[in-house]
Amino acid sequence: MSRWTNEFLGNQNLCLICLERFDTPVGWRWALGIEERTSVCGKCSSKMDRITEVVCHICGRPPSSGVTRSDAGKSNGKLLRCYDCERWAKEEPWDTKPFIHQSLYSYNPFMQEVLAQFKYRGDSELARIFSEDVVKLARTLGKFDIVTTIPLDEKRQWERAFNQGELLAEPFFPVNLLQRPGAAAGEKQSKRSREERLAALKGVFTLSENGAKVNLIGKSILIVDDIYTTGATLRSAGAELYKAGAACIFAVTVARATGEREDERVSDKGTEKTIE
């Protein structure tokens, strides 16, 4: 509908990402009040690359990286598994226990920008863009009893002043189960290579005081986080929860790395530093 109706009806929104005003079409859904309010303008949402099909049912890897599209089509209902997840399956506890992860978007340059603003510059309001979709995506994975997040160590938490996972999982009222004790923290995950990540994460997480009180035996648990790169963080948190007796671990993240790892690490550093 024309611009003046939008102005007249006050149906103008402020895009959370680019801070510009945009119109949403006025229709019956709007009049009935059942329309979902969008908080991102068309321009910005067109730059976000939603993951619609996966080539690995475990880690939710989208096509184009590693495996070609033609392989993806031939699953015939079989559970697909990518090379990375094959490797994981040789290790404890993943040889016996399930792990299912899915991401909303691929971690393209625009997404890197958005998440850098969210995490490093601390624009917590951006969580509103994703939290609804995170809920929807999580519901498609299966039934879960408890929702938790990846904890930050205290110093980082002070630096950032919020935990990004907690904000994303807000609609679920996440429970704090894990903690990251002591000085083992050091560098950020985003500045490491795969091998370094794996080595650094051995035994980083332990059950928190709160987590010890909760009965985890036989429960399925959902972990919410912002970025999935190698899956090491999520898996080591998951392993800890399995030790405590959990039955099944799901994970949902906002963005999933798809390209070359080396590049990502470099550009990740880059975006973090370029605070205008």
Place this chain on the structure above:
Amino acid sequence: MRFYPFALSVLNNMPEKEFANLQHLIPYTFPTSQFPVPAPNLVPDDSDKNIWLIPEIPSCLHAQNEEQMSSAPKPTLESELHQLPRPYPLIDIIEKKTNFYFPPKNPEITPNKKIEEYLRGRRLLLDELPFAIEEIYEHIRNGFVHFHPGLVRKGRSCQCQRCSNDDKELFGSFQCFRCKKECLYCRNCIMMGRVAGCTPLFSWVPDKGAPIQEGDPQPQFNLKWTGQLSPFQAMASQKLMKFLTAFLNGSNVRDTFMIWAVCGAGKTEMLFHSIEKALKGGLNVLIATPRTDVVLELEPRFKAAFPGTAVKALYGGGEDRFSQGELTISTTHQLLRYYKAFDLVIIDEVDAFPYTVDEKLRYAVRQAGQDRSITVYVTATPDEKMKKQASEGTIGNVKVARRFHGHPLPVPVPVWAGQWNKLLEKNRLPRPLLRWLRTHLEAKKQIFLFVPKVSMLVPVEKIIIEQFDVETESVHSTDERRREKVRRFREGNTRILVTTTILERGVTVKGVQVAVFGADDDIFTESALVQIAGRAGRSPEEPDGSVVYFHHGKTQEMLKAIRHIREMNELGEKEVLYEGLENHGEAGKNEPLDE
């Protein structure tokens, strides 16, 4: 972060023993309160407006700091302050209409040079400072560093002290780990780091201006530029110099100066002599511009002109943003980090996007200037308000009506092109445009073709290639190959460059012909059209060029632009005739400007 507020009267009446315990946490000196409080009441009350704030330092930061600075006294707040009032976020403290007390500088202490370098003339967040919080606190105690709240409540909304944003919609909120409660933050300037309700902005207390001796040679500020100014440039340069001298003597009435110079007048060279004088007079000089491209272009020129001076260029994505320079060239965005830092602020291309539309940037420029400072605007197309102020004489001003090579500006010609919109839908270009293109292609000229919309670029490019079979490219603001395409055009590899208004300034190509296709579109304002016309005839060898506005009905803006250029040409003519400002061709030898 949170602070423990202390009324100074409380500190005054503190028992001896406790006082000794807190010695390292309170200011090294403070005045005795005028309102002695009878009992050691520890809650700050309204009768005493001066308060002292002790920051709450989280234990996780402690552990790391102990290793780093063993010599410095370490406040162990938790143990000593547990009986005191609970800490508050900064925004709640300022609410109580209190004054933050800061002691005068402690002469017995030598401050950390590094901290001074970071903070002098700036306002920074704690996160931007690579120093231990205890060390910064030491400097606050001894009066070297001040801080003030990042957000202040204002009516129903609040206001960001860094970017002046007070639009309710542009504030977010989150559960803050630092102040342990719901905390507002400014989303308008989030690109520079988060200013939240509990964020202090730190700044260095300026020294009481050490007077600089007149006649001090200061050879490091010498100007090494040997080019000669054209008579037109020289006149403007002298006027600016006079204005500056008045400021240095303290006898100036006005604090704003406008240089209204036509495109290609050689603005940068006019500034050189005044900047030299200002530097030698001990002023902090800033050259600000809305565009990163311009900063990148100015930096080498100023470095060459002032080889002994520390020239500092600041732009988004640039390195080393925190060191100090004697001459600063910056984008207007970067100025958000500055606070009362400069005495001479020169703003180049004031009328360029985004400075004109972004209130934040104008606020940043105002904040960056000292209390007593002068601002110089340099522009080819001032807005109505500035023109009015100039004609009323409320701001000092000078017009430079001729280009450095002394030739008049090419006057644009409006040409009716019919319903260009409809024609383009049918994949055709209007006849007059085609005829014009053919003439200039046959004369082996390069052509700049401006269109109003990005979506028009590709169709127009295609039609031209079909019709004429010449190297044609199109470029828009988010084009990844933008720089490369512009470079190819400059080198003459491309014959026709189709573009939107992004190239309206800054790009200089010898002997180029300019056309605006669809000049009646809203996007082509007077200033845009004047800037576009200013692309033609920049070099002394080919001072003339064709500028055509193809339209479907003349707009006011087009007429204004043409009138603007005519008036400037007439003014230049007068100056040549009556004031004897004849160009003797010497200035023509200057390097081409604005490249």
